[in-house]
Amino acid sequence: MNKKIGKQIKKHRLKRHLSLSKLSSIAGVSKSYLSSIENHETNPSAHMIHKIAQALEVPVEKLLNSQVETLDPEWVELVSQAKEMGIQQEDIREFLAYEAWKRSEKEGD
Incomplete structure (x- = not known):
């Protein structure tokens, strides 16, 4: 299970001073589902990661904690x-x- 995604979501949620309830409402996902992602109990689909990233107003790459590199x-x-x-x-x-x-x-x- 990828723990980085849950950690990144929680980090950005807290940085924006959003409760689980508020973020779940903005993202259109259930509070329990969002909590299970943050607590590393479930892996979100690409679609869910995109919805949560939009709600947090961050690029998906920030949640995936990946670096976008320029190709040689x-x-x-x-x-x-x-x-x-x-x-x-x-x-x-x-x-x-x-x-x-x-x-x-x-x-x-």
Whole structure:
């Protein structure tokens, strides 16, 4: 169970001086459901996370506690070229898995 989401929701709720009742009313979810999320008893769906984030007036990323990183332009270009050549996503995954396996075999020697 992801405890970070519940902690983040509670942190932002308290920061905005909202009670469970008030936030549940704004978000359109039951107070008991919101409490169970904050107490790590249930994992909310993506839809619920979105509704709660809107009610708290924070980006979803804040609740997920994730950092949005900028993509390296060279990697974006490389992926674009691979797509133009007809290389599929699964082919790239298989290649990366193979390369990781080769590297681990070399390190194991």
